[in-house]
Amino acid sequence: MKRSFKSLISFFSESWAELKKVRWPNRKELxxxxxxxxxxxxxxxxxxxxxxxxxxxxxxxII
Incomplete structure (x- = not known):
C-alpha cells in the first residue's frame, strides 16, 4: 500500500515536470x-x- 502511494506521488510529480516543458500556443495561434x-x-x-x-x-x- 505504501509503495503504490509513493509511485502515485512520483507519477504526478513527473507529469507536472513534463507539463512544464510543453510549449503552449499563444492566443493568435490558438x-x-x-x-x-x-x-x-x-x-x-x-x-x-x-x-x-x-x-x-x-x-x-433501386427500390
Missing part, C-alpha cells in the same frame, strides 16, 4: 488552430451530407 478545426469539421460535414444524399438517391432508384 485562434488559428480553432478556426482550422472548425473549418475542417464544416467541410467534412458537407462532404458526408452530399455522400449520404447520393447513396439515398441510389437506393431510392
Amino acid at each position: 485562434t488559428n488552430y480553432t478556426l482550422i478545426v472548425l473549418g475542417t469539421v464544416v467541410v467534412m460535414t458537407l462532404f458526408f451530407w452530399v455522400v449520404d444524399i447520393g447513396i439515398s438517391a441510389v437506393i431510392e432508384a
Whole structure:
C-alpha cells in the first residue's frame, strides 16, 4: 500500500515536470488552430451530407 502511494506521488510529480516543458500556443495561434478545426469539421460535414444524399438517391432508384 505504501509503495503504490509513493509511485502515485512520483507519477504526478513527473507529469507536472513534463507539463512544464510543453510549449503552449499563444492566443493568435490558438485562434488559428480553432478556426482550422472548425473549418475542417464544416467541410467534412458537407462532404458526408452530399455522400449520404447520393447513396439515398441510389437506393431510392433501386427500390
